[in-house]
Amino acid sequence: MDLNSVTIALFLAAGVRMSVPVLLAALGELVSERAGVFTIGLEGLMLFGAVASAVGLAMTGSPVAALAIGMLGGTLAAVVLALGTVLARANQIVMGIGFNLLAMGVTSLIRQLVLGDTPPAGSLRSVTMMKLPWLSDLPVVGRALFSQSPVFYAAVLLAVALWLMFRFSRLGLLLRAAGENASALDAAGQPVLRLRFGAALFTGMLAGLGGAYLCIIASGGTFIDDMTAGRGYLAIAISIFARWLPLRTLLVAFALGLLEALQFQGQYLGIQIATPLLMATPFVVALVAWVVMGRVGAAPGDLGKPFLRGAGH
Template sequence: MEFLLNPAALGDVLASSVRLGIPIAFAALGGVFAERSGTYNIGLEGMILAGALGAAAGSFMTGSPLVGLGAGIICGVFSGLLLGVMAIHYKVNQLVAGIAINLLLVGLTAFLSRLIFGDMAGGARVEGFGTINLAFLSEIPIIGPALFSQDPLFYLLIALAVGGWFWLFRTNSGLDLRAVGENPRAADVAGVPVFPFRYTAIAVSGAIAALGGVHLVLSQVYLFAEGMSAGKGFIALAAIILGRWSPVGAVLAAFFFGFCDAMQLRLQFSNPDVPYQAFLIIPYVASLVALVGFVGKVRAPAAVGLEYDREKR
């Protein structure tokens, strides 16, 4: 842990923590909006993969990362709406529906990647986003590389988190969404359109979660690989709880898990004699500890996961 005394090394660890936490943060942020409307989004893992494939395919076919960004978002929206149709319209158990979305998208993205990239599947390089250095701010010791020398999607994440927090807790429509997630019948009686709010929230949730996959492809590895989400969607579920269903809180919790991931990578390189599997479990152990330590101390939206039928009394 001597790097804690070295400002340059500490800055590198923090920068890595942010980069590794961004996909988790996007997924967690998307999950917050879905669950605030009363719909569990267990399908975050699959939506990350959908966004990753859309980004890779769009950039590969056109050579433009902006087209890849748009394609990834569209894939996320359709994934979210599919979950919405299952959970809201057909009233499938929301946990079961989310698991089904994950299983579907894991298989579908693997199949489509081979169809789109052919023999280059798993190795087709695509155009992506570069790093933006914010003038002298990026040269600030320790925090400069972490906060002011990142790709454009990082700054988009911060804008979405802050803007989402303001909208959710400081606007009338944000209050309506929270009311739908707390007591949909009371909101319905008050004239709030429950189902349109839930469908919109789950579509937005899918779009934002897909940005996690977009970041993996266009800002980290510049290719699509099967299963590249690697459990980040499930860690995002823990970040939602740890962040108390707040957009900003969920993003900060995701960066904590990113720090755990950065630490396990650093420990692998500094301890080559220790089996690397011993360090790989660190982020997952951290998520379990967070859930065990906080699940009894926070309260989820009261109606999340519950079926709502306006015809029933």
């Protein structure tokens, strides 16, 4: 490989790494939105997952256990959020924004009281790199796609599994119906609230894993305040921009990961664009997605609407 191909491979690999946390959160958001729950609190769920993983790493010294604890932290936080938005039927946007603000304060307090200056424990190699035999030796794409964290491979497989679920399974049909016409689904004798609550918890689990990835894999096990830096909102935009389709979500997340990677490697590729502009680019794309959602009636029909049996919509 010549120098140019090495540079391209490093750029693609960086784009993949940076896409993983938002991809995981976007896949979770896709499921909850398909079920009718607009999880604006995704940013807070990622933060809780990140701080839980840091605490888990400090307690166990195992990066694998830390990722699992991060998933648990995101799930437990999602229980609180879902109790308000799904069962108590609070305004999903207002409560989500409030939840994000609460998460910023609570996770910062946990960092000060529990983590302090505790250094990350042990080697993180088991979760940061897994080379797939033969494939990792391919020129350019080998390093970019097949020498990544096992979490990335899991995220790709999950995207495929969600595509299969929504396209071919009864559960996928029920989740889509809960988001499109909850009253009709309820009239058919199906548990709308249970489906929505389960979808919200699944979103929390994936958002927690995305936050744990940021803390354990991307930051070497160190938690800092507000380390998600808007990625939760970006993940919401990705799911909207991808029209709630799992495989398209995978591609959009990777494209935005490449845009983020330009901040650090653009100069090596000969791209002369101001760094602040490159930093803003993913969020400009997110803004476009929000505008598109407002102008095009492609969203699930009951998205963001609380369900109350017999009340209609």
